Amino acid sequence: MQFEKEVEILAPREKVWNFIWDVDRFIACVPGCKEAKTIEAGKLYAATMTEKVGPFRVEFPTTIEVLEREEFTHVKAQASGADNKIGSRMKLSLDVNLREQGDKTVLAFVAGVDILGKLAALGHSIIKRKADQVLDEFARAVKQRLEGDS
Amino acid sequence: MLRRFRLEEPESVKEVSELLGRFGEAARVYAGGTELLLAMKEGLVQYERLINVKNIKGLNEVTLDKDTIRIGALCTHHQLENAPLLHQNLAALVKLEQNVANVRVRQVGTFGGNICFAEPHADPGTLLMALGAQMIAERSTSKREIPAVDFFVDAYETCLEADEVLTEIRVPVPADKSGVAYLKFGYLERPSVGVAVALRVDAGGKSIQDATIAVGCAGPAPKRVPEAEALLKGGSVDEAKANLSKAGEIAGGASQAISDLHGSQEYKEHIVGVLLKRAFGSALSQC
Amino acid sequence: MSKAMLRRADAQTIPISFTLNGRLQEIAVEPHELLLDVVRERLGMTGAKRSCDVQVCGACTLLVDGRPVSACTTLAFEVRDRSVMTIEGLADDNGKLHPLQEAFIAHGGFQCGFCTPGMILAAKALLDENPSPTEDELKHFMHGNICRCTGYKKIIESIMAAAKLMRESRA
Numbered sequence: 001m002q003f004e005k006e007v008e009i010l011a012p013r014e015k016v017w018n019f020i021w022d023v024d025r026f027i028a029c030v031p032g033c034k035e036a037k038t039i040e041a042g043k044l045y046a047a048t049m050t051e052k053v054g055p056f057r058v059e060f061p062t063t064i065e066v067l068e069r070e071e072f073t074h075v076k077a078q079a080s081g082a083d084n085k086i087g088s089r090m091k092l093s094l095d096v097n098l099r100e101q102g103d104k105t106v107l108a109f110v111a112g113v114d115i116l117g118k119l120a121a122l123g124h125s126i127i128k129r130k131a132d133q134v135l136d137e138f139a140r141a142v143k144q145r146l147e148g149d150s
Numbered sequence: 151m152l153r154r155f156r157l158e159e160p161e162s163v164k165e166v167s168e169l170l171g172r173f174g175e176a177a178r179v180y181a182g183g184t185e186l187l188l189a190m191k192e193g194l195v196q197y198e199r200l201i202n203v204k205n206i207k208g209l210n211e212v213t214l215d216k217d218t219i220r221i222g223a224l225c226t227h228h229q230l231e232n233a234p235l236l237h238q239n240l241a242a243l244v245k246l247e248q249n250v251a252n253v254r255v256r257q258v259g260t261f262g263g264n265i266c267f268a269e270p271h272a273d274p275g276t277l278l279m280a281l282g283a284q285m286i287a288e289r290s291t292s293k294r295e296i297p298a299v300d301f302f303v304d305a306y307e308t309c310l311e312a313d314e315v316l317t318e319i320r321v322p323v324p325a326d327k328s329g330v331a332y333l334k335f336g337y338l339e340r341p342s343v344g345v346a347v348a349l350r351v352d353a354g355g356k357s358i359q360d361a362t363i364a365v366g367c368a369g370p371a372p373k374r375v376p377e378a379e380a381l382l383k384g385g386s387v388d389e390a391k392a393n394l395s396k397a398g399e400i401a402g403g404a405s406q407a408i409s410d411l412h413g414s415q416e417y418k419e420h421i422v423g424v425l426l427k428r429a430f431g432s433a434l435s436q437c
Numbered sequence: 438m439s440k441a442m443l444r445r446a447d448a449q450t451i452p453i454s455f456t457l458n459g460r461l462q463e464i465a466v467e468p469h470e471l472l473l474d475v476v477r478e479r480l481g482m483t484g485a486k487r488s489c490d491v492q493v494c495g496a497c498t499l500l501v502d503g504r505p506v507s508a509c510t511t512l513a514f515e516v517r518d519r520s521v522m523t524i525e526g527l528a529d530d531n532g533k534l535h536p537l538q539e540a541f542i543a544h545g546g547f548q549c550g551f552c553t554p555g556m557i558l559a560a561k562a563l564l565d566e567n568p569s570p571t572e573d574e575l576k577h578f579m580h581g582n583i584c585r586c587t588g589y590k591k592i593i594e595s596i597m598a599a600a601k602l603m604r605e606s607r608a
Contacts, residue, residue: 054268055178056189125412151471152471183510252492253581254506257506258506
């Protein structure tokens with residue numbers, strides 16, 4: 001599954017870029033994501049992703065690896081996690097681009113999400129819808145955090 | 151194999167509510183189990199306790215109470231497809247029940263269980279919304295009526311509180327000069343799309359006094375579509391017919407369909423429009 | 438080590454009694470045990486098959502109080518105080534086959550036979566409920582029993598033939 005999102009943030013590009021690497025605050029923008037840890041600054045991070053659909057819950061201990069980085073403009077990362085209780089794995093690829101637009105910064109990202117294992121039994125549309133929701137909320141939260149700061 | 155769980159067998163709704171209050175998410179109401187046990191077998195959920203509600207008396211009857219049809223939450227689909235009261239008053243519900251899953255699921259699966267599990271592809275919610283049904287939810291100390299239109303919150307999620315038990319579904323006996331139809335695209339096939347239309351016309355049969363439209367199965371939960379209803383009611387039958395395409399477009403948009411393995415969003419929305427036209431025709435012919 | 442010994446000492450067990458093909462059974466089951474496993478593993482009736490395991494295919498069909506259920510998704514304790522029929526119980530005590538069984542043989546209603554126990558039991562429930570089904574009624578009732586071999590034509594013929602025989606022998 002692929003998703004493309006764009007959000008306009010009333011903040012300078014540098015600020016948005018720095019926010020991305022402020023791992024705790026950045027991870028906090030992903031709904032259901034907690035316990036963010038830096039394993040190797042700039043390269044490797046860990047977090048726990050939790051989601052729920054009705055009575056179905058997943059908890060993916062996730063490792064996030066930074067693949068590419070161009071200062072202030074582009075970062076590419078991939079994440080993977082497994083919930084052994086539910087016999088499911090999650091793979092996420094994230095391609096983030098920042099561009100200036102007047103006094104705003106446009107944060108654009110392409111996310112590839114794959115859910116493997118039993119969770120897929122819930123149905124493609126449920127997972128797709130949920131992933132879409134999570135990414136929307138994520139984009140909104142990033143905007144709010146950045147614009148909320150003085 | 152299922153994981154081990156403890157079985158509770160209360161004999162009153164109050165007891166069920168207390169158990170749910172005490173054990174929270176570690177316990178779940180178990181009736182027919184046709185959906186719950188599958189989710190448990192898949193390992194998607196696990197519970198320490200299952201609360202067997204089938205020993206509670208009085209929850210599996212279909213009765214007529216003045217101008218309300220009362221359906222006990224524990225009525226099986228098999229019971230409902232054969233209930234004389236429903237054959238006389240709610241043929242659309244009989245047809246829906248006849249087509250649930252297969253004969254074995256209909257034998258043990260309950261109406262209330264289907265409604266509470268709130269599986270997105272399920273049918274009852276959509277029709278119950280168009281019928282203006284009320285859900286009766288009870289807990290230890292209180293009871294409340296929830297309109298069907300407010301009951302289904304999201305995929306697999308209803309508005310029931312953790313310790314609430316659905317005990318009854320109440321459907322107003324359809325008025326004279328009214329009709330209702332529920333059409334589903336491809337039972338046991340995909341994409342899954344369901345549309346319910348209920349109409350009431352005036353004594354002369356020339357104008358539409360009331361119209362309710364509900365769409366389901368394509369999105370996470372069924373919903374009413376007031377914007378489309380507005381195009382069909384309050385005017386003449388001919389005016390309503392002329393507005394059917396537009397109403398279908400609006401209903402399609404309201405269905406929350408998304409493109410996925412089962413079909414494109416456009417295709418699903420198109421099917422909503424087609425089913426709306428046909429359900430309208432069917433409901434009108436009953437008036 | 439037998440399954441009985443593997444039960445935990447503190448496990449909740451439910452004593453149940455029911456008739457299996459006319460014979461009284463008294464066993465204790467744990468709440469999570471599935472009817473299909475009890476019938477196959479503990480009671481030796483292997484006619485019912487675990488096939489899809491999600492109550493779609495009908496290969497695990499059993500009759501409980503004469504009505505068809507998916508044994509793969511039925512908790513065993515649910516048959517307490519009821520009658521259970523498996524395919525092994527369809528022939529009479531002298532081994533004379535039920536008209537449905539005779540008809541399936543005479544009309545080629547099975548090939549590999551995997552779906553057949555469930556198919557025949559479902560057909561029995563149909564004919565007990567409706568001794569003269571139309572083909573549409575038959576198809577609707579049997580909709581939940583899937584066959585990969587026959588293409589269903591012979592199954593329909595077999596059931597209709599059995600229905601006719603059963604009506605005539607009652608007359």
